[in-house]
Amino acid sequence: xxxxxxxxxxxxxxxxxxxxxxxxxxxxxxxxxxxxxxxxxxxxxxxxxxxxxxxxxxxxxxxxxxxxxxxxxxxxxxxxxxxxxxxxxxxxxxxxxxxxxxxxxxxxxxxxxxxxxxxxxxxxxxxxxxxxxxxxxxxxxxxxxxxxxxxxxxxxxxxxxxxxxxxxxxxxxxxxxxxxxxxxxxxxxxxxxxxxxxxxxxxxxxxxxxxxxxxxxxxxxxxxxxxxxxxxxxxxxxxxxxxxxxxxxxxxxxxxxxxxx
Amino acid sequence: xxxxxxxxxxxxxxxxxxxxxxxxxxxxxxxxxxxxxxxxxxxxxxxxxxxxxxxxxxxxxxxxxxxxxxxxxxxxxxxxxxxxxxxxxxxxxxxxxxxxxxxxxxxxxxxxxxxxxxxxxxxxxxxxxxxxxxxxxxxxxxxxxxxxxxxxxxxxxxxxxxxxxxxxxxxxxxxxxxxxxxxxxxxxxxxxxxxxxxxxxxxxxxxxxxxxxxxxxxxxxxxxxxxxxxxxxxxxxxxxxxxxxxxxxxxxxxxxxxxxxxxxxxxxxxxxxxxxxxxxxxxxxxxxxxxxxxxxxxxxxx
Amino acid sequence: xxxxxxxxxxxxxxxxxxxxxxxxxxxxxxxxxxxxxxxxxxxxxxxxxxxxxxxxxxxxxxxxxxxxxxxxxxxxxxxxxxxxxxxxxxxxxxxxxxxxxxxxxxxxxxxxxxxxxxxxxxxxxxxxxxxxxxxxxxxxxxxxxxxxxxxxxxxxxxxxxxxxxxxxxxxxxxxxxxxxxxxxxxxxxxxxxxxxxxxxxxxxxxxxxxxxxxxxxxxxxxxxxxxxxxxxxxxxxxxxxxxxxxxxxxxxxxxxxxxxxxxxxxxxxxxxxxxxxxxxxxxxxxxxxxxxxxxxxxxxxxxxxxxxxxxxxxxxxxxxxxx
Numbered sequence: 001x002x003x004x005x006x007x008x009x010x011x012x013x014x015x016x017x018x019x020x021x022x023x024x025x026x027x028x029x030x031x032x033x034x035x036x037x038x039x040x041x042x043x044x045x046x047x048x049x050x051x052x053x054x055x056x057x058x059x060x061x062x063x064x065x066x067x068x069x070x071x072x073x074x075x076x077x078x079x080x081x082x083x084x085x086x087x088x089x090x091x092x093x094x095x096x097x098x099x100x101x102x103x104x105x106x107x108x109x110x111x112x113x114x115x116x117x118x119x120x121x122x123x124x125x126x127x128x129x130x131x132x133x134x135x136x137x138x139x140x141x142x143x144x145x146x147x148x149x150x151x152x153x154x155x156x157x158x159x160x161x162x163x164x165x166x167x168x169x170x171x172x173x174x175x176x177x178x179x180x181x182x183x184x185x186x187x188x189x190x191x192x193x194x195x196x197x198x199x200x201x202x203x204x205x206x207x208x209x210x211x212x213x214x215x216x217x218x219x220x221x222x223x224x225x226x227x228x229x230x231x232x233x234x235x236x237x238x239x240x241x242x243x244x245x246x247x248x249x250x251x252x253x254x255x256x257x258x259x260x261x
Numbered sequence: 262x263x264x265x266x267x268x269x270x271x272x273x274x275x276x277x278x279x280x281x282x283x284x285x286x287x288x289x290x291x292x293x294x295x296x297x298x299x300x301x302x303x304x305x306x307x308x309x310x311x312x313x314x315x316x317x318x319x320x321x322x323x324x325x326x327x328x329x330x331x332x333x334x335x336x337x338x339x340x341x342x343x344x345x346x347x348x349x350x351x352x353x354x355x356x357x358x359x360x361x362x363x364x365x366x367x368x369x370x371x372x373x374x375x376x377x378x379x380x381x382x383x384x385x386x387x388x389x390x391x392x393x394x395x396x397x398x399x400x401x402x403x404x405x406x407x408x409x410x411x412x413x414x415x416x417x418x419x420x421x422x423x424x425x426x427x428x429x430x431x432x433x434x435x436x437x438x439x440x441x442x443x444x445x446x447x448x449x450x451x452x453x454x455x456x457x458x459x460x461x462x463x464x465x466x467x468x469x470x471x472x473x474x475x476x477x478x479x480x481x482x483x484x485x486x487x488x489x490x491x492x493x494x495x496x497x498x499x500x501x502x503x504x505x506x507x508x509x510x511x512x513x514x515x516x517x518x519x520x521x522x523x524x525x526x527x528x529x530x531x532x533x534x535x536x537x538x539x540x541x542x543x544x545x546x547x548x549x550x551x552x553x554x555x556x557x558x559x560x561x562x563x
Numbered sequence: 564x565x566x567x568x569x570x571x572x573x574x575x576x577x578x579x580x581x582x583x584x585x586x587x588x589x590x591x592x593x594x595x596x597x598x599x600x601x602x603x604x605x606x607x608x609x610x611x612x613x614x615x616x617x618x619x620x621x622x623x624x625x626x627x628x629x630x631x632x633x634x635x636x637x638x639x640x641x642x643x644x645x646x647x648x649x650x651x652x653x654x655x656x657x658x659x660x661x662x663x664x665x666x667x668x669x670x671x672x673x674x675x676x677x678x679x680x681x682x683x684x685x686x687x688x689x690x691x692x693x694x695x696x697x698x699x700x701x702x703x704x705x706x707x708x709x710x711x712x713x714x715x716x717x718x719x720x721x722x723x724x725x726x727x728x729x730x731x732x733x734x735x736x737x738x739x740x741x742x743x744x745x746x747x748x749x750x751x752x753x754x755x756x757x758x759x760x761x762x763x764x765x766x767x768x769x770x771x772x773x774x775x776x777x778x779x780x781x782x783x784x785x786x787x788x789x790x791x792x793x794x795x796x797x798x799x800x801x802x803x804x805x806x807x808x809x810x811x812x813x814x815x816x817x818x819x820x821x822x823x824x825x826x827x828x829x830x831x832x833x834x835x836x837x838x839x840x841x842x843x844x845x846x847x848x849x850x851x852x853x854x855x856x857x858x859x860x861x862x863x864x865x866x867x868x869x870x871x872x873x874x875x876x877x878x879x880x881x882x883x884x885x886x
Binding site: 280281284285287288289303333334392393396397398399400401404406408409410411412413415416419420423424491495498499502503506514518519521522525527530531533534537538541542545 | 843
């Protein structure tokens with residue numbers, strides 16, 4: 001039997017009404033994410049990749065079609081706190097120390113003080129930030145801040161991690177390092193990850209499945225499965241196999257563009 | 262002292278070119294000199310016969326112009342003497358003491374400030390959470406800032422007096438009324454200041470409205486609150502002083518101003534003004550001090 | 564109920580209109596010492612208008628004209644309802660005039676005392692507020708330019724200016740009355756002093772607002788001080804200057820009215836307020852306050868309109884359009 005599907009979307013559409021007429025952010029999207037997958041959404045801006053992630057998180061509601069998260073409707077899943085969400089920016093609270101930032105979701109969800117302390121320590125350790133507990137966000141670099149926000153998302157131990165271009169604002173060198181750390185983390189924790197990006201190498205390097213999307217209307221034009229070993233390193237980016245997948249992604253993106261420019 | 266204050270550039274030339282202590286000192290000195298000089302022609306009407314009687318001359322002109330009992334413009338040292346006499350010589354619980362009047366005004370200022378802040382914060386919380394309230398009330402709150410609210414001070418005092426409310430409370434109500442506008446405006450801005458991403462984050466945690474308010478909106482609004490409080494406490498003092506004007510109140514800075522102006526006691530007016538200025542800057546400084554303390558505790562950059 | 568109303572703008576408008584008219588009719592009956600059912604009716608109508616207004620404020624519309632209309636209608640309805648309730652409560656409970664006059668009484672007083680109000684308006688607004696506001700703001704602006712040209716003056720004056728801007732300057736009113744007499748001259752003096760410091764502080768801040776990049780650009784053109792001032796720094800300072808002008812418009816009215824409490828010829832808004840309060844003629848006080856409110860808002864509104872025309876490029880306007 002195949003692994004249970006974590007996300008299941010059927011004929012999903014989302015239209016925004018604006019003063020200049022309707023915007024078709026998503027059009028008839030079909031998608032299945034299995035347990036343990038690392039799925040990337042890639043595409044140019046306006047292709048609906050972030051919107052799709054937000055629909056999964058119940059931050060937007062679909063206008064048509066069906067979607068389930070862990071077999072529930074998105075708002076049920078959100079109420080049951082089924083996922084952790086990492087935003088484009090760290091979105092740390094400047095008035096809280098690092099440990100209290102990680103504690104935020106735990107406080108809201110009513111964890112005991114002892115449980116909170118244990119989870120903070122474990123997750124800060126997981127993102128290699130031991131020793132920074134008492135610092136305030138502005139005392140950390142951008143890359144470290146984003147790692148704190150990952151630790152915060154992991155603190156409630158969700159099975160599903162939703163990441164919206166988490167490393168988009170970081171420079172290439174920091175990003176490579178964080179990609180590798182994220183991959184290790186995924187290997188160790190066996191979470192399901194849905195990852196939005198606009199970087200082809202990032203998508204190919206990280207993912208088990210790459211979902212190529214295209215704008216106007218936002219839709220999926222290709223889903224590419226990769227077969228790299230779980231313990232891959234950055235070196236695989238030089239292999240022909242990697243370049244082949246990257247090429248296919250690029251072709252897909254180009255196709256999606258061909259009739260609007 | 263001026264040199265010590267200009268830390269990075271210990272030379273006199275450096276202090277002149279960069280620090281602000283020296284320029285401020287010089288300008289204050291210029292003001293004092295001009296003040297003394299201006300007192301001579303301004304008091305001329307009163308001083309001329311006295312000077313003539315004393316036999317004229319520069320010495321007499323200066324000493325008489327600067328020591329009239331009810332001058333048009335008292336010399337700075339006359340104001341200082343009046344301050345000294347009414348602050349340090351008279352026991353502070355006697356109505357002749359300036360401290361007594363300061364306390365009367367200060368107590369209604371503080372009460373009004375606290376009430377106004379509570380009202381302003383409460384209103385802001387309601388406005389941020391109830392859309393209908395924000396659409397219907399906000400325009401009125403903003404419009405009411407353009408209205409000279411102080412004009413109603415006498416009416417409030419008299420109306421409240423006629424239903425038996427006198428003393429501290431009516432004045433405090435005027436201060437409260439003046440205070441709550443800046444606090445409401447600032448807090449509405451502050452409570453709405455978290456960016457959408459941070460609100461989304463709370464949504465992904467399925468946080469309740471109260472949790473969002475307490476853990477996100479409130480801390481994010483604190484800088485706005487303090488900025489408003491600085492305006493509010495200064496304006497609360499103005500409200501308390503003006504509140505003392507219309508009813509011929511017996512005590513308070515406003516009463517001192519009014520009595521001074523009835524009886525031509527210029528030194529008394531000036532001394533009351535200085536006292537009001539000291540209180541105002543003291544109160545604003547106090548709010549600023551608390552603000553810095555809070556900012557530090559909340560991880561602000563030192 | 565609100566949810567279903569939201570999809571039907573016509574029903575919302577009809578609900579509000581009918582309830583408001585009924586409330587209006589009831590306001591005419593209020594003087595008859597009505598019973599509990601009457602007040603229950605008032606409460607129900609009030610609740611209906613509130614529900615209607617709530618639904619109206621929640622109506623989403625793609626058309627910007629409709630949105631603008633909605634944003635005007637919601638506070639207007641709120642205000643009118645408040646006036647009606649004021650009328651109802653004062654008349655219905657027979658609150659004496661010396662405590663709180665009803666809007667109808669104030670209106671009646673207003674239209675029968677137009678000549679007095681006009682004289683007061685001329686004395687206080689045209690003779691004291693406007694000249695004082697112009698002189699004070701202009702002086703503050705000119706000193707700010709001087710400060711800007713001469714750094715020493717700026718470092719000396721700005722801390723003092725900041726200190727004075729927070730002081731209860733209305734307190735100088737008795738001194739000014741002593742120096743310049745009871746008539747409008749002393750009021751102008753108070754207004755000048757009150758408006759000077761906010762303009763000084765804001766204009767100095769504004770003149771520093773131009774970005775370093777833009778300044779370097781001007782320098783690369785070899786522009787003179789005057790060129791830089793006129794073409795770059797003054798335009799960049801405009802939002803700050805208008806902010807001060809708006810603050811000053813309120814301060815000027817307050818200053819002039821409060822100064823009249825310390826002595827005045829027998830005309831002027833502050834004089835009228837304090838004497839009518841003494842005679843318990845509260846309807847006249849409220850009429851005067853209404854005039855002051857209208858004059859104050861109109862004054863502010865005109866400045867805001869001019870600001871809009873001058874600083875149309877400023878991000879705050881673009882942002883406001885979007886929302």
